[in-house]
Amino acid sequence: MRHQVAGFKLGRQKDQREALRRTLIKQLFEHEKIHTTRPKALAIRGEAEKLITLARNSAKATDIEKVNARRQAAAILGGGNAETVKKLFDDIAPRYESRNGGYTRILKLGHRQGDAAEMVQIELIEE
DSSP states (O other), X not given: OOTTOOSOOTTSOHHHHHHHHHHHXXXXXXXXXXXXXXXXXXXXXXXXXXXXXXXXXXXXXXXXXHHHHHHHHHHHHOTTOHHHHHHIIIIIGGGGTTOOSOOEEEEEEEEOTTTOOEEEEEEEOOO
């Protein structure tokens, strides 16, 4: 039984899951919408929204707290994502100043031809 077991395994080992999660979140922030399978979209939605909330809340913080928030976001996204962190804090977060969560939308696209996996589009809500 899977009582109180959080998260999605996605048929991968831990390091592969983390790499997939980081890549999908980075692509979501870069392109603002991506097509993927439903379990992958559900796996990244919560963490992407937490990152947007972190960036949104840091706008009213002190300079030290702003730097710390950027470091936290960079740590979650992994190394070499300075452009993504900059876009998150400078472009994406200010859009949601008056919104209390619910920054993403998942739209069903139907089933994939090859293996009938349920495909969805996850996107950032425009405001």
